[in-house]
Amino acid sequence: MAGDRPEEIIIDIHGLTKRFGNKTVVDDVSLDVRRGEIVGFLGPNGSGKTTTIRMICGLLRPDGGSGTCLGLDILRDADRIKRQVGYMTQRFSYYEDLTIRENLDFVARIYALPDRSAIVKKTLERLGLYERRDQLAGSLSGGWKQRLALAASVMHQPKLLLLDEPTAGVDPQARREFWDEIHALAEDGLTVLVSTHYMDEAERCHRIIYIAYGKIVARGTVAEVIERSGLSTIVVRGHDVGAIARLVRQKTGVEQVAPFGNDLHVVGPDAVALKQAVDAALVETHSDALAEPGETSLEDVFIRLMQEARARDHSANGTAKAESPS
């Protein structure tokens, strides 16, 4: 893999900003993605993931910022970028009233691919859809639709693949296969930027970027992001975790309390204070539950990041309101 060479930066954007009305949806976002990388783009609903992806592939015009995609200016060369980028939309956006083969034929013609019928046939075979090629796309299940959409968006051999929540509503088996496919494509040098809500998917990315309220709040490998959060976790296992949860939530040094089946995950920024809080709660409830250090999960980190971002956003909006008389 040639992804280590610094000149092979595929996406390089600075200060990207997008406003809808007076709402800033994407605020000063900078990111870089290198060739062959799979970068996970995470964040709560409405955080600006889709808007950022759409600006990168020329579907939305940024209100501020600049950048290049595949070495082309995202503001001026949108048409040339489109030819080298594959984009898979959040919602299935191929034609449901066309058959699988007709859809692929359409895409192949739009990209003016040479030797169209051979490429379409090869794609159908690789998908395992050759036998069902004359079936209407609308009659496919969610997992198959997603595979068709992926196949259609890489048929023109793009250098960059943008995936917007590609696995929403798809069963675990199909998701697993989808990610195997993504990794296979990345091995061949394809660069992938994928937005997702799933933590297990984030863990399959080389690198993750977390965005909340339009701002990037964390980036790095999964281990780095967890490490930098400074959060500690204690897992409480045993009876009466419900009562312990109610109690421990009130204690200082405790940020998140989440039951996982019979376990209770207690998360806080300071390991010592957290231990004290959990021990106190166990004593107060006379519980014989077991408390032991656990691993902080990505989900715990993201919930913290989201809460921090929300607090910042609210205080920023509060000042803004105080300044303007409206």
Place this chain on the structure above:
Amino acid sequence: MSSGFSLSRILALMVKEFIQMRRDRLTFAMIIGIPIIQLVLFGYAINLDPKRLPTLMVAAESGPATRTIVAAMEASGYFSIAPGLASPAEANEALIDGSASYVITLPPGFERDLVRGTRPQLLVEADATDPAATSNALGALPQILSSALKRELTGPLATQASPPIAVDLVIQRRYNPEGITAYNIVPGLLGTILTMTTILMTALALTREIERGTMENLMAMPATPLEIMIGKIVPYIGFGLVQVAVILVCAQILFHVPMMGSFAVLLGVTFLFIGCNVTLGYTFSTIARNQMQAMQMTFFWFLPSILLSGFMFPFRGMPDWAQVIGSALPITHYIRSVRGIMLKGSGPADLVNEIWPLVAFWLAVGALALFRYRRTLD
């Protein structure tokens, strides 16, 4: 069933419908706009008794009796007689290209023969392609002539003025001598059917993509606005041409509408007209936000197209402002062209005044569509 009837549920639906209607500005505008437009058009624009129809005089010489006849015809309000005399060839041209509805021909020696009492011929040629537009004026003509000549032929000539009328009035209803309404209706139907169907088809072209969510994908692919427009309108031009073939075959079999001109000319004009319509429909679809709005716009366009084009009501009967609006509609020029080609045998040279507005309209709406097309999701 009594337990299955709830006023609250009905109210819930009523409130929801009202909110949705209020949010959809275009629907709201149509609720207000359509009745007003219909009232104005039916009340002011439509006139079943067209007046001041353009008329040419062809005569070897002018004399007192000729002047009296001209004055009387003008005074009746039905005829608007062009000043001066036209040659027979000019008059024929004017009838074919539609710039004159009537040609009055006075034979040589008309004045002399009238005084002698030998009942000279007075030939009236009428453009009868639209029987409704010409029949009232023709019906009034004998009365106009006899009362005019009664005043002219006084004194010793008074006997000549007594009935029967002092001239031998010969009326030729040209292009449609039997006054068959179908001859006029079929070209009009061709225009209205094409207007309705082809505009609607392409008006849904982009809105359907938006509603089904396929637009985002299409925009992410490397197709230019011009490519998308051409790719989306050409199939419907083919669709329109098939419709034309069906209508023409039926017109021939069922109504025996004659075909005086060439099919090639008809095909050419039809192509232009369908081009105007599909491009207009595509323009609607760049403006409309959903399929419902696209259909409303189509209907909105259809209304003046049937009322002001000369299809249902005589074009010359309308006031000037309505004629101006009518002249801006492609269907007006298409109906005239088809009537001209089928009934009068008009060729391209006779149709210049109908063809250039179609070309201009097509280019204008095409440019508007490209201007309106949104290249991004903003």
